[in-house]
Amino acid sequence: MPTYLGEGIITTPTKRTWTAIKAKFTSELKKRDDANEVVAAITAGICWWGAAIFAVALSAGTAIVKPVTTLTKKPSVKAADKDGKFTVPMASFFPRLGGSTNDFNVGGLFVACCYLVAVKDSAKAITAEAWAQIGGRYGLHTHADLHAVSDDLRKWYVGPKEGHTKAGLKTTISEALGTATAEAEAEAEAVATAKAEQAKAKTKAKAKTKAGSRMQKVSDGMTRTKAKADALAWLRDDPAGMRADAVMRAALITADDKAKATAKAAAEQANANAKAKAKAAKAA
Secondary structure, three states, rough: OOHHHOOOOOOOOOOHHHHHHHHHHHHHHHHHHHHHHHHHHHHHHHHHHHHHHHHHHHHHOEHHHHHHOOOOOOEEEEEEOOOOOOOEEHHHHHHHHHHHHHHHHHHHHHHHHHHOOOOOOOOOOOOOOHHHHHHOOOOOOHHHHHHHHHHHHHHHHHHHHHOOHHHHHHHHHHHHHHHHHHHHHHHHHHHHHHHHHHHHHHHHHHHHHHHHHHHHHHHHHHOHHHHHHHOOOOOOOHHHHHHHHHHHHHHHHHHHHHHHHHHHHHHHHHHHHHHHHHHHHHOO
């Protein structure tokens, strides 16, 4: 029996060949899945690798956090160039980062904040695993968590010095995570409401179509030529009746448009209310 049909072996297929090729393809799919899991794990850990890289560079003096001024909107970490000036972005050392640059940098942001208030173990943490543990103490477990708090961390870092304490950092992160959760819940609620309205409208329309009408049955067998002839005959024999029918149809179309506009406005209002609720929760 051939060991693998992809090696150029030509043979007459048998039941054993069928069994072999199924087993081989299953094995190849497992390799793919295992590789995907490895890629996913590495991608998810880039933020913590970024934290470790920034930490080592800052501790070794090969990079610094630029001094904060009245114009500074966020902490900026730069590495030394060949002349000893701190002008080099940290991500430039790793061109393979590609679309993961933001994940890398947000890890560095967390490090800068931890260093600012001398968070426990931060001075000696030099691995991705160590920084993941520190992040976990603050409720930060994934790159999504770090991104959710990043804007607040930037504001906190360049904010009033009296807020630069371990407690202040913890409060900033906790409130940011809470707001992110509230906003996600509000968005989910708005989406659910909109979907419910759409489902309701579809069910109503489906029921109406299923019930049908005498007019619909006549319309189903109608051709364009026949319809035009009937319309001309109606106009000739009963112009007042045809005008009344036209007015009725126009009113039906107007009512349908109004119903659709009302449903859309209700969905938009539900979305706005949910966002206002989330904003109020953040302000509280």
